[in-house]
Amino acid sequence: MFLGSIIAEKRKIKGLNQTELAKDICTQNTISKIEKHNIAPSVPILFKICKRLDITLNDTFSDFVTDTDADEHILLKSIETDLILDGHSKYEDMISTINDNKLSHFHQQKLYIIEALLNYSHEAYSDASFFIDKIIVNSHGDMYDIHALLAFTLKGLINRQQGSAEREAYFMKIVEDAVQENWEIPRAETFELSYICAQIANFHASQDNDEKVVLYCQRGLKLNQQYRTIFFVSDYYSMLSNIYLKNSETKKVGDSYRQISSVLSAFTSEEFD
Numbered sequence: 723m724f725l726g727s728i729i730a731e732k733r734k735i736k737g738l739n740q741t742e743l744a745k746d747i748c749t750q751n752t753i754s755k756i757e758k759h760n761i762a763p764s765v766p767i768l769f770k771i772c773k774r775l776d777i778t779l780n781d782t783f784s785d786f787v788t789d790t791d792a793d794e795h796i797l798l799k800s801i802e803t804d805l806i807l808d809g810h811s812k813y814e815d816m817i818s819t820i821n822d823n824k825l826s827h828f829h830q831q832k833l834y835i836i837e838a839l840l841n842y843s844h845e846a847y848s849d850a851s852f853f854i855d856k857i858i859v860n861s862h863g864d865m866y867d868i869h870a871l872l873a874f875t876l877k878g879l880i881n882r883q884q885g886s887a888e889r890e891a892y893f894m895k896i897v898e899d900a901v902q903e904n905w906e907i908p909r910a911e912t913f914e915l916s917y918i919c920a921q922i923a924n925f926h927a928s929q930d931n932d933e934k935v936v937l938y939c940q941r942g943l944k945l946n947q948q949y950r951t952i953f954f955v956s957d958y959y960s961m962l963s964n965i966y967l968k969n970s971e972t973k974k975v976g977d978s979y980r981q982i983s984s985v986l987s988a989f990t991s992e993e994f995d
Contacts, residue, residue, distance in 0.1 A: 725782055730757040732775040747771060765797045769816050778819040794825060798832045799911065805839040806917050807953070814840065828909065831857055831869040838876055847880045854880075865900040868910040875921050882928075894925045905941070916942050916953035923961055932965045952986060959983035 733743050733753075740753040747770045748763060755761040762768065765779075772779055779797070797816060804811030817837065822830050834853045841850035854873045861870035878893035897918060901907075907915065923938035939958040946955050960983040966976030 724760045725762060726757040726760040728777075728782055729753070729771065729775070732777055733757075736775060738774075743771065743774060747774070765800070765816075766813065769797075769813070769819065772819060773815075778821060779816065780819070780821040780824045794820075794829045798829055798836060802832060802836050802839065803911075803913055805836060805843065806913055809843040827860070831860060831867070834860075835869050835872050835876075838873065842876055842880065845883070847884065850876065850880060865896075866904065866907055868907045868914055871897055871900060871907065871910075871918055872914060875918050878925065879921065882925075890925070891929075894922060898922050905945075912945065912949045912951050913953045916945055916951070919945065920954040920957050923958065927961050927964070932968075935961055935965060952990070956983045956986035956990065959986065 733740070736743075740757070741750045744750045744753045748767050752763055752767070753771075756763060756771075763771070768782065769779060772782060797813070797820075801811045801813050801816065804813070817833070817840070820833060822833050825833060834857045838850045838853040838857070841847070841853065854876055857869050857873040861867040861873075864870060874893050874896045878890045878897070881887075881889035881893065901918065901922070905915070919938050919942035923935050923942065926934035926938065939962050942954060942958045946953055959979045963976045963979035963983060966972040966979060968976075
């Protein structure tokens with residue numbers, strides 16, 4: 723059964739016409755295109771349609787005529803990006819609609835890291851650890867699995883919040899050892915690598931290890947420069963400025979880096995119409 727047939731069938735069961743289904747979500751024409759021509763809308767619109775029809779995204783993904791894997795990836799990547807960069811996502815409600823048993827191994831791992839990040843942001847560390855452990859078990863010890871690296875990073879952060887410095891250092895060393903060997907992690911996104919790099923740098927900053935802070939800040943800046951992105955660049959410049967401001971000989975550089983950090987922070991937090 724195609725996407726259009728699924729939507730049309732569920733709509734009729736609910737006793738809705740196309741205009742009623744579209745209300746406050748999209749146009750009636752959009753619903754018509756879905757049902758008649760199997761033209762998929764954007765993921766947020768599809769999510770709202772599914773919610774109104776009491777079906778899940780997986781109910782539609784399973785019979786998509788387009789690339790199912792690509793649709794799942796777009797949705798999960800969007801939520802993960804928001805959580806890593808902002809600590810929250812406007813699409814958080816979508817998570818409960820996804821059946822992990824219908825996902826590929828890669829996207830199942832990504833869903834678990836999203837669940838871990840979400841619980842971490844809510845300070846639900848026990849729940850976050852549950853999903854982190856699932857990721858680690860499913861990675862089978864592969865330290866070039868991006869989700870395993872993120873999981874160990876989160877383990878370190880959770881132990882920091884819980885006041886266990888020794889355990890934090892243990893887990894951060896696992897991550898650091900892995901990326902020292904090879905920074906080319908298969909299927910890793912730039913924002914994921916930059917997040918890991920920033921957390922390692924931040925850990926060393928807490929240990930007053932200026933040499934390591936500079937090393938990982940420079941790595942992070944180089945990574946962003948390579949891909950023309952600005953993920954955590956403000957944080958890198960902030961950490962570097964703190965180091966260079968300690969010495970009168972490098973104070974001018976430190977002041978410059980602090981200004982760069984301030985401008986970037988203002989830019990990334992600015993809301994535009």
